[in-house]
Every structure is written in structure tokens, then in C-alpha cells.
Amino acid sequence: KFYRRDILIESPLGLKMAILGVASQTDEQDEGNANNGNGRQKGDRNPKKSNIDFLSSIDICYIGHSDVLLMQNWDHVRTLFDNPDEVEDISPPKGQASSGTQSLINHQPTQHNEHTDFSRVRPYFLSGQASRYRQLIMVSSLPDARLTSTFKRHAVNWEGRIRLRASVPSSRSAIVNVTVPHVRQVFQHVPCSSLSQQSDSRVNHFLQTVLPP
Template sequence: GKGKKGAAGRGGASMRLYSDFYRSDVVLASPLGLKMAADNDGGGGDGGEGGGDFDYLSSVEICLVGRADVLLMQNWDHVNSVLNVLNRQPSKNNDTDFSRVRNYLLAGQASHWRQLIVCSKFADPYVLNSFKRHGTSLGGQTRVRRRVPSDDASICDVLVKARQVFKRVPCESVASQGETVLRYFKDQVLPRILTNRQDRTMIFLPSYFDFVAVRNLLLEKEASFVSVTEYARVSEVSRGRARFLQGRKRIMLYTGRAHYFLRHRIKGVRHLILFGLPECPEFYPDLMNALGDGLGPKGGGGGGVLDAEASASCLALFTRYEARCLERIVGTAHCER
């Protein structure tokens, strides 16, 4: 949004903050902020058709998407929306000095002369897909990623003694990934939980879409469960956590974004099921180290730590499209086996 104008200079150089979009050399903004500015005519135009005024992005030569991993945890669709209108031909004149306009801009080739730089803490399919689709520079594309040594994998930070199983679910395509994992969970995992009365089970769901699918499945089976999501009220979360710790509810559904933004340390968990691997590798030791927290020797509601740690377990479901997530958890060498 607009703010108080100011300038800072040294040795003849100056920087004017909060200038008009069309008179700015550098635009620092969030994807959502750009969309809101366009919808509210924050760019100095009259809005225009097609979702707002983005003409000031027509001549961008360098686009830097910083902390893409953080934007991914918010709403990556906003990033794609901005990238879609980048270097689009202007719809209005906007007092343009055509003597300074390069020929490739007039020819609609601006996107081929623009650099797209994406910085992320980790590689993600959504981020890589956006980079591949919008990185149309004539110089080609370059991707740099760090291999994860075995002694630097996040699984090394797991401190509890528990049986950890990583189960690869056969999957034909990315589009069918969610449905395939849900079918495997319904046929192979959930019956064991309900039949064997596996109490104190927490199911971690990386996305809210996974949560909705599993929640509807548990409602269909009339299972006893509570939910902790990023959209739940504080009172609902507190009440659900208390009922789970007291053993009044057997299953807890816990979403990835709820853990990312709130970092709950759930007490009373003895069995952990990962419906998919978390994007952030530190989530895995966070969840594992909470096993047995708040449980007594026999799994009751005592204040001690889980004594029989060997009875704790973790089952992680994943597909071949989550290889990068697995690599960050177990290391590159183990992932390539």
C-alpha cells in the first residue's frame, strides 16, 4: 500500500520509498499485495479488465521470488497469478516514452529477455513447475540443489526410540497421487487402526485437501477423532487436544500448516501416521520427538514421559513423486536406494 514518502541518500545516490508503481525502478511486494493493489487500483491505473491493472509489470527484467518455501505455505496460487501477468503487453499508454522502448518489448518478447530467480529452502514440485513454466529466458534454465548427507538428514534429530516405517505407495501420475494414497490408507491402514483399537494415534496430513478427504472417511466409519487445523478456533484446538490427551478421543488429525504456523507440541501421541511426507524436513523430528509426551508408563494420562518407548511407532506413506521430501528426511544416499 501507499505510505509516507521519504528519501535516503549518500554520495549523490538516493532512494525514494513508496513511489508510484510506474515511476519505480524496484518493486518489493508480496504476491497477495500485488493482487490487492491491482484490484484496488494501487498501480495508478484505472483497474482495467482481466483482474486489475498489472501494466507496471510489463517491463520487468529481473523477477526474484524470495523465500518460495514460505510463500508455498501461504497460497502458491497468488505467485502463479503474478507470474502469469508478468511482461504482458500493456493495455494502456500510461505516459510511455516510446523512444526508450526496446524493439523486443514491442514484439511481445519481453518474457524471453527477463530473468526469473527463485530461492527456496527446499525443492518442491509446485515451485519447480512454476519455474519451468515461467522461466522462458533465452539463456535457458539452471537449477541448483544441495545433496543431503546422511548425517545432516532431519531423521538424525529424532531422539525417541520408536519403530519407523517408510511405505512407498505405487502411483501412476501426480494427478492421481492424492486419490491413490487415500485408497491405500482406506484399505490397508485404517482397518488396522479401527480393528486393533490402536488408541492415541495422530494422523499428520500435509495439505488441507488431504485433511478433508481423511476427515470425511473417518466420519463415514463413525470413528472417534478430533482435528487440529489452521482454520480451527483456539478454543476448538484446546478442547480437542485435552480430549485426545485424556483418551476420550482415539485419533487426532493434524495438518501441516497448523504445525507450520502454530508449532503445537501434541501430548498423548503413541502412534504417528504420516499421510504424506512433510515439505519442511524439521517437521519429522518435531512430530517424532513428541511421541509419548505426557503419557505415563502404561499410556495413561500421567505427567511422566513414555517409558515403554519401543511401543511407539511411525508409519510414513509416500509416493515416488515425494522423493525430494524423502531425501531431506533420510538423506540422499538412503533415498537413492
């Protein structure tokens, strides 16, 4: 059903379950066929396990509310980019090592099916350069080192990448603008050497400064 769609709107978890669900179902079928003597031995390659080729032609990947996905489970998003071996029989092309650029999205198709239109296959797909033409758009209401790392690692479009940040006027960035009336609030400065260390810095500040009596 995915191959006939021009636009896919999926949650990372839902897409991951759909992909891994195909693999797990065919695993059970293979084992049953092997036990029944139907000719397929357990461990033989089942073409249905590679039923993720619909992700190979993604031209625009839009990840909205990235901060919300980050608070749920960012590993589901990383699976689509970082882990091509999560689905059996999906491995890098011969002579190419597994890396972040060899991902489920824009991976090299492993087979053709009745929906394949060879007249629309672009040359750069065949040469393994699909990710260089893909647009990766990530939207978040707050910065985070994991979002920045994912964007820098997988936004590999040959045109480059750009980061837009909303400008907050100084008149709205003061602490007095975020106070809640009739509620006592205490703001403390947490020293941090870099954005990637912010989580550890907050924990250390809590353990060393806030928690002790």
C-alpha cells in the same frame, strides 16, 4: 506509485489485491457515472482498469520462500503468471491466443502515461518478447511438483534455465540424524511412482495402511 519504482517488493496476495482493487473501484465508478448520466455507459472501457502496465517491464522476478507461499495459497502466485483475464480489459494481443506466457507480468502495455520514457523502451518489449529476457528465480527449501511445473512453464528465457539443488552428504541423510531424543518416532515407506503423485500416494497409504484398525 508503482511506475516510479525500480524495485518492487510485494507479496503475491498484496499485489493481486492492489491490481484487482483498481479494477473493482473503477467498476463502481463506471456504474455510478452511468446511473448519473455522466456520459460513460456501463461496460465502456475504462483506461484505469489497465493500470498494471508497471508489470510489463519486469526484468528479474524473484520468488523467495516458495515453499511457504505454497502452503498459504499458490493460486495468488499463479494469477500473476496464468490469468491475464483476471483483470478486465487485459487480453492477449490481436491474433494471439491466451496462454501461460501471456501473463500479467511482461504483458504487452495497453496505454502510455506521463511516466513513460519512450527512449528507454526496448525493441523486444514492442515485439512481445519481454518474457524471453526476463529472469525468473524461485527459491524453495523443499521440492514440489507445483513449483517445478510453474518454473518449467514460465522460465522461458532464451538462455535456457538451470536448477540448483543442495547436496546433502550421506552422513547427514540417514534417518538417525532426524530423530528427536526421548520421542518415539515411526517411519514408514510410502511407495510412489512419480513426484507428481506424492500427495495422492500419502493419502492412499494413510487410508489403506495407517487408518484401518
